[in-house]
Amino acid sequence: MNTNVIFQNPYERAGVVTPGLPILPHGVERHPIPGGGSRAVQIFQGDEITVQDREGLQPVELVFFAPDGTSDAAMIGASGGRDPEGLKAALLSDKSGAKVLRALDAAGFDIGRADGTRIFSDGSRAGEVEKFTATSDGLLIVCAPGVATSPHEQWIPTEIALYISRANPGDEKGKLLPPEPLADPLVDINILPGEAKAYEVRKGQYIQVLDVQGRECSDFQAFSMRALDKGLEREIDPTTTRALMGSLYPNPGLHSRYCSSDQERLVEIVQDTVGRHDTFGLACTARYYEELGYPGHLNCSDNINVELGQYGVRPRGGWPAINFFFNTMLDDTHSITMDDPYSRPGDYVLLRAMTDLVCISTACPCDIDPANGWNPTDIQVRTYEKTNEFSRSIGWRKFPEADMEETKKTGFHECFAKHTRDFVEYQGFWLPNQMSNHGAIAEYWAAREKAVIMDLSPLRKYEVTGPDAEKLMQLCVTRNMKKLPVGGVVYTAMCYEHGGMIDDGTVYRLGETNFRWIGGNDQSGLWLRKQAVERNLNVWVRNSTDHHCNVAVQGPLSREILKQVIWTPPENSTLEELDWFRLTIGRIGDYHGPAVVVSRTGYSGELGYEVFCHPKDAEEVFEAIWKVGEPMGMIPLGLAALDLLRIEAGLIFAGSEFDDQTDPMEAGIGFTVPLKSKTDDFIGREALERRKAHPQRKMVGLDLEGGIVPVPGNCVHIGKPQIGEITSAMKSPILGKVIALARMDLAHAEYGTEVEIGQLDGDQKRLKATIVPYPHFDPKKERVKGNYS
Structure with missing residues (x-):
């Protein structure tokens, strides 16, 4: 077995590294296979097959069929004779398997x-590979078998990667072919750089604009066919769209729909795998190139004019368009600048026609600036029948080289969908923002006075197991893991060597050598795995986010609700006995109910609990809690109300109170860095000791006058100089005033100091404020401990 084979490397030229464009050697294909899933790939004689266990401990089953239907593992140089029971179970587990x-x-x-052949069955390490060579043409089926696990268990099926090195690659070196269509296409057009193509689309049909090679821009326009038939040109109008959508510049990303100057809705966005586009400029014009010294250069506006001439559309010097994949931005003076596109090979935008349309797409020929990464390439346009069903999605990647993942629904999604259609994308998942019949303020008051239930499933969970599990956690987090008992939970920070924070999160200790890290982003879990591999520790770090979903039940009545729902065996703590930052393992209802892990934790500043379960049990878990909680006044809570609760309680949020330039002391959680009582070394310790001895900034609370809520990033001043910035702010319903969290220069961080918050240019509008202790609400944590006066 070999763990050192790396097939993908970031593209690099002359010192410029682009991790977003992972380069595979010519003739090598990569096929990711999710844990519990399978994939079939056509194989030809001489092809080299490499299977990589990404996270470790994941057995893999392989089956090979020759064209005549015979199956013999020897045809890929493997030892067979095994029943592929895991593959059979995977194929029978869902509709897609039945189709296969x-x-x-x-x-x-x-x-x-x-x-069948089974590999990695004896305990593989992260990154380990097995290689085979095909001696015959045929079909290879690869499966990463696994079953649903209980929330207190830590063996979960994880992703593997299949690499195929073709013996006869055939295609032009370095040129990628378009990926498979999403469905049977009605139209399938390849547009070469410097071309434009017009095509007709009927109401309800879908349009896919796909960047084949990556880093290529494509202008898009759509005309109302009904208006064209009347001799009227009514295309996507940027000004009308911005006004109706209430957003001047969609940065980054796209508007959800686009309209004509008659305010007719023409197209809506269904899927976007990139997340960054320019939607406010013109397609490139002849004048642009002429003024840069390139007269006669091909340009998209002239190409659009030629193509649309067949529909009688008048030519224009410059065409307004949705500029897919074009990475433009505004600087501080609102000047437009540009850089290389974010799009990777195969990235696309999927739209739906909201009326009959005449559309046009281009492949931009610009080769004199970064607009197309200095290398214009092709665009693929496909249309699909309206009978297809495509889920709404925004592309998500754990890291630049990672595979694109569609926005996911949590196990509790349908439960919350009964109460709202207002979902927003959060860290690759759809989460409710506000409930239709309540709204953020009503949800907030329910949390303060009764109880709420919220979906926290996107929190990242990583299972850390093995003899060196404690050693790894002790190395990577600031809290002392040697003092964390089995059944204990602790809130901690995780830092880089320079002291900047990777993430904050909680560590659950399920056993002597069993930990679960729960954080806000995947970087923390990937960091744990990186340290384990580089330091050759006998420990595994595996992603279990998709196998453990969780709801939080928060508020004064949370204990009264859950004690009627959660059954625990005699040897475990009951719900009523559960102390702050402790966990218990139980079931819903009784001994025969779905398994759950319950911890007395939360993110609201109120008494509360989190309930973890497998997604297959999520609806049953939710309904059991809802059946008891609703009569007692419990309502669902969304992200908007959660933000109000956490700011009042002084709870920090990534990207607001901390980032990789902020240490835990500056983020206001210095209590998570026990430098005296934790004598062991850990990553970032030396830097944190230095920073603590010479602090520069401090997190403070602010009380504001005037009733205006500042925006995160607003500057804080004493006179002319800036001495801090707002990290979070709100109008507190329970306190009846505007409050904020701010990071201040230590020289001006004393309580009672009067400051001003700058708006507009920072000088022309100032909001008066006073530095105060925080958290603003319940500073002694009496409510979260369940001590109500």
């Missing part, structure tokens, strides 16, 4: 007579 089975049956491949 039907396709195999139609092709004459009998999975019941397959000669």
Whole structure:
């Protein structure tokens, strides 16, 4: 076995590294396979097959069929004779598996007579690989078997990667082919750089604009066909769209829909795998190139004019367009600048026609600036029938080289969808923002006076197991893991070597060598795995986010609700006995109910609990809690109300109170860095000791006059100089005033100091404020401990 084979490397030229464009050697394909899933790939004689266990401890099953339907593992140089029971279970587990089975049956491949091979069954390490070579053409099926796990268990199926090195690559070196269509296309057009293509789309049909090679811009316009038939040109109008959407510049990303000057809705965005586009400029024009010294240069506006001439559309010197993948931005003076696009090979935008349309798309020919990464390439346009169903999605990547993931629904999504249609994307998941019949203020008051239930499933969970689990956690977090008992939970920071924070989160200790890290982002889990590999520790770090979803039940009545729902075995703490920052393992209802892990934790400043379960049990768990809680006044709570609760309680949020330039002391959580009682070394210790001895900034609370809520990032002044910035702010319902959290220069951080918050240019509008202790609400944490006066 070999753990050192790396197939993907960031593209690099002359000292410029672009991790967003992972480069595979010519003829090498990569096929990710999710934990519990499978994939079939056509294989040709001489192809080299490499299977990589990304996270460790994931067994893999392989089956190979020759064209005549025979199955023999020896045809890929493997030892067979195993029943591929994991593959069979995976294929029977969902509708997509059933579809694969039907396709195999139609092709004459009998999975019941397959000669299976199993690898990594003896405990593989993260990154380990196995290699095979095909001696025959055929079909390879690879499966990462796994079953649903209880929330207190820590073996979960994880992703593997399949690499195929083609013996005869065939295609032009370095040129990628378009990925498979999303469905059977009605139109499938390849647009070369410097071309524009017009096409017709009917109401309800879908339009996919796809960047084949990556880093290429594509202008898009759409005309109302009904208006064209009347001799009227009514295309997407940027000004009308901005006004109706209430957003001047969608930065980054796209408006959800685009309209004509008659305010007719023309297209809506369904999926976007990139997340960054320019939507307020013109397609490139002849004048742009002429003024830079390139007369006669191909340009998109002239190309659009030629193509639209067949529809009688008058030519224009410059065409307003949705400029997909074009990475423009505004500087402090609102001047437009540009850089390389964010799009990777195969990235796309999927739109839906809201009326009959004449559309046009281009592949931009610009090669004199970074607009196309200095290298214009092709664009693929496909249209699909309206009978197809495509979920709404915004592309998510854990890190630049990672595979794109569609926005996911949590296990509790349908439960909350009964109460709202207002969902927003958060860290790759759809989460409710506000409830239709309540709104943020009503949800806030329910948390303060009764109880709420909220979906926190996007929190990242990583299982840390093995003999060196405690050693790894002791190295990577600031709290002392040696003092954390089994069944204990602790809030802590995780830092880089320079003291800047990676993340804050909680550590659950499930056993002597079993920990669960729960944080806000994947970087913290990936950091744990990186340290484990680089330091050769006997420990595994595996992502379990998709296998453990969780709701928080918060508020004064949370204990009264959950004690009627959660059953615990005699040897475990009951819900009523559970102390602050402790966990218990139980079930819903009784011994036969779904398994749950319950911790007395939360993010609201109120008495509260978090309930973890497997997604397959999520709806049953929610309904059990709801059945008891609703009659007692419990309502669902969304992100908008959660932000109000956490600011009042002085709870920090990534990107607001901390980032990788902020240490825990500056973020206001210095209590998570026990430098005296934790004598062991940990990552960032030396830097934190230095920073603590010579502090520069401090987190403070502010009480504001005037009733205006400042915006995060607003500058804080004493006179002319800036001495701090706002990190979070709100109008507190319970306190009846505007409050804020701010990071201040230590020289001006004394309580009672009067400051001014700058708006407009920082000088022409000032909001008076006074530095006060925080948290503003319940500073002694009496409510979160359940001590109500």
